[in-house]
């Protein structure tokens with residue numbers, strides 16, 4: 001076992017069955033799995049989908065998956081899911097290696113898919129789902145909800161895995177959506193979210209002033225914003241309000 005690769009294998013058959021049900025697969029689907037591991041989920045996916053592509057970083061586990069799935073509808077890619085060229089797929093099902101949760105989620109959202117059923121650390125899942133004004137509301141909540149409708153399917157205890165992780169997990173369903181509000185410059189918006197949520201106890205006026213050099217904007221741009229807004233803390237603003245703020249202070253508007 002290599003804990004640094006997030007190798008916690010699902011052992012609870014009932015949860016496995018429910019993941020398959022949530023994924024709503026049929027013979028015309030090609031499913032992408034991140035981190036095939038010992039193949040417990042891979043084999044189930046292969047029974048219901050037209051094809052399965054699993055990406056596994058660990059050489060020994062990837063070799064095991066290749067022998068296990070020879071002459072089936074499963075293709076094994078040995079490599080880093082953050083770096084390999086992604087194959088064709090229309091749905092995703094994965095018990096994710098938690099250390100790459102954020103990076104892989106945004107890589108997959110960028111690639112596009114119909115829906116994804118993904119297991120995350122519970123704390124991470126809560127941040128993805130969080131609403132404005134709650135303690136878990138963060139940059140991740142805003143950016144994830146900009147790209148997808150996110151649904152909590154169930155929480156999963158450590159005892160569902162071997163070896164057991166120290167934390168609880170959760171299964172989420174992600175369905176990509178059309179942009180729910182206008183963002184003129186997504187890269188700038190991301191940097192602004194980093195600046196304001198990086199200092200979430202500060203009023204926006206202070207965090208944006210301190211972050212102006214990182215944002216590459218003259219401090220004067222901040223005066224374009226309403227004084228009342230500037231006195232607020234980032235977690236009190238809706239994603240749409242944050243986007244409006246970003247559109248207003250962006251350098252070249």
Ligand code: SAM
Nearest residue numbers: 005008009010035036037056057080081095097
């Ligand atoms: N699919 C199995 C299951 O459901 O029990 C294993 C899931 S385990 C939580 C995560 C798997 O992802 C491990 O097998 C690990 O080796 C693999 N992994 C870790 N980092 C990876 C990466 N960057 N790219 C692809 N696979 C990775």
